[in-house]
Amino acid sequence: MARSNKPIVWGLFAAGGTLSAFIFPAVVFVIGFGVTLGFYSPDVFSYERMQALAANPLGKLCLFAPTFLIIWHAAHRLRITAHDFGIRADGLVAALCYGSAAVGTVAMIYALFIA
Amino acid sequence: MSRRPYIRPVQRSTWWLAQPRYIRYMAREVTSAFLCAYSLLIIVGLVRLAQGPLAYDAFLAAVYSTSGQVFSLLTLIFAIYHTYTWFQVTPKAMPIRKGGKLIAGSIIVGAHWFVFLIASVIILYLVGM
Amino acid sequence: MSRDTVQLEILRYDPEKDSEPYFSTYEVPFNDDWVVLDAINYVKENLDRTLTYRWSCHMAVCGSCGMVINGEPVLSCHTFMRDYGDKIRIEPLQNFPVERDLVVVIDDFVEKLGSVKPYIVPKVEKTVDEGEYIQSPAQLAVFKQYTACINCLLCYSACPQVGLNPGFVGPAALALAHRYNLDSRDVGRAAREDVVASNPGIWECSFVGACSEVCPKSVDPAAAIQQTKIASTVDYFTDFLTPWRKQ
Structure with missing residues (x-):
């Protein structure tokens, strides 16, 4: 039997799963409720401030790297979950899941590094 | 004697309802749908940011709308469940030996929660800075 | 009552x-x-x-x-x-x-078990006169829990992926492969990877963990499989990044 190429997607799954376990609850809280619960002043997420963050090389990395890992983690697990729910078109599901992650990655590269 | 083994059918899409442990497993796997959707939301935010202040403010308004808040709350719950399940299994995936003996799983899991706490405080602090 | x-x-x-x-x-x-x-x-x-x-x-x-x-x-x-x-x-x-x-009928399992070479593959075959393959208690402790398997197949019954993917090599066989991979006297890991690291091997496992919960001997096949996934992923990227080291 041939050795699988799954280590590529599984490696991203494991790395993204570990990172998101540590940071994602805080990230979701900050984005979703930081301002609405009065934890931060509204200008924390103002256009000027976020623009400055996205212009900074370290800021770009902090926005890109975790989002990249987490979306690839989620895409791989979602593919397996579709199979667990009885969807047998694994090729199509894989194309949709990894395709979405790839489109997201490209969009992020465009927004942070090109536009 | 004739052999005629009977193959019992597998419930392809409802098998996980058979046992509580399978339901817990599926709840863990479904966290990925929320993690996926929320990362896409973050990416949309970054694209909107690149498009200018008008587009970005519309994005923020959507996040702060009622449906945006419900979505964030659901994602927060599933994200915490993801963290819990992920930490819970690390002693299995990465057992640590010291002096020939296995370090207790509870210590490894506890250490992960400790780092989680520190990382969360740092994120909350840095964003407000 | x-x-x-x-x-x-x-x-x-x-x-x-x-x-x-x-x-x-x-x-x-x-x-x-x-x-x-x-x-x-x-x-x-x-x-x-x-x-x-x-x-x-x-x-x-x-x-x-x-x-x-x-x-x-x-x-x-x-x-x-x-x-x-x-x-x-x-x-x-x-x-x-x-x-x-x-x-x-357990024929399918017996075949899968054999496919992972569940025996010591020594570096140099010794004759009886040349004596034993020496192993320290610390080296034994690394894999001892995985030797406790009695092939009762409760793990195959509990694992939903075994039912959904009949080709899946399954918990007990993969745990036993891990047991020999961890054995200091064994060099058969690369040979086992052909089955273990194939799609029907470890990659069919989605870490439900039911196998370990029902195991009457606390073998913990789920742990063995996750450790194998990590090791195989490290192998994969090492081979990819340093192709000259490949044999």
């Missing part, structure tokens, strides 16, 4: 007569000291001599009396009657073809 009798609902299937399995109910005396296997033996001795099932040691060592009792795969010799209610439902192990009554 005192009970006089308990009803056993046992799955029956006679390949020569029945088109599909059905349940038969037997009334057996309640005995506080009986394991479920004792109650099944009572049925065989007193109520229906045609009832077919496997058992041997009656002490959780031989691994032949695995059954699904009230939905949970267990060793019937290791499960007390008193821990159940007035009705006990007994079925053959899930995810295996039913040969007859509670007996399942």
